[in-house]
Amino acid sequence: MVIQETNTLKQAKGNCLCGQVEFVVDELSQRVHTCHCDTCRTISGGPSFRNHSLNMDTVTCSDWGKITIFESSDTGERGFCSYCGTQLFYRSKTRPTISLNIELFRDILTNVNFEAELFCLSKLSHYSFANDTEKLANE
Numbered sequence: 747m748v749i750q751e752t753n754t755l756k757q758a759k760g761n762c763l764c765g766q767v768e769f770v771v772d773e774l775s776q777r778v779h780t781c782h783c784d785t786c787r788t789i790s791g792g793p794s795f796r797n798h799s800l801n802m803d804t805v806t807c808s809d810w811g812k813i814t815i816f817e818s819s820d821t822g823e824r825g826f827c828s829y830c831g832t833q834l835f836y837r838s839k840t841r842p843t844i845s846l847n848i849e850l851f852r853d854i855l856t857n858v859n860f861e862a863e864l865f866c867l868s869k870l871s872h873y874s875f876a877n878d879t880e881k882l883a884n885e
């Protein structure tokens with residue numbers, strides 16, 4: 747793992763809780779966002795943190811066959827470890843992009859920048875973040 751001046755990590759490695767699914771990413775941005783939409787909150791038990799979208803061809807998975815895919819909308823799908831249930835990613839069905847659960851990359855979590863909150867119109871009142879983030883209403 748090498749931290750670059752541009753806040754990206756070369757060859758970042760991450761894995762699910764049981765370790766059967768591992769991702770290697772050519773370049774991982776340290777910029778992360780959360781999403782307050784109903785789907786993300788239901789799947790995760792609350793808002794979870796993902797990195798900004800990556801090109802699919804920059805992500806290598808140890809075994810795509812160990813991942814269960816759930817089509818969460820007409821435009822996107824979610825991937826989970828078929829063994830431990832860890833939420834792995836959101837993937838677009840219309841573009842070749844993927845947004846990984848940043849918590850898979852445990853080595854870098856002290857270096858991430860929480861920059862944006864998506865779908866703030868769907869945020870419930872029983873929680874809020876104190877971080878200074880960009881707040882997007884409905885995207």
Ligand SMILES: [Zn+2]
Pocket residue numbers: 762763764765766767827828829830831832
């Ligand atoms: Zn697993």
Ligand SMILES: [Zn+2]
Pocket residue numbers: 781782783784785786787865
């Ligand atoms: Zn969401």
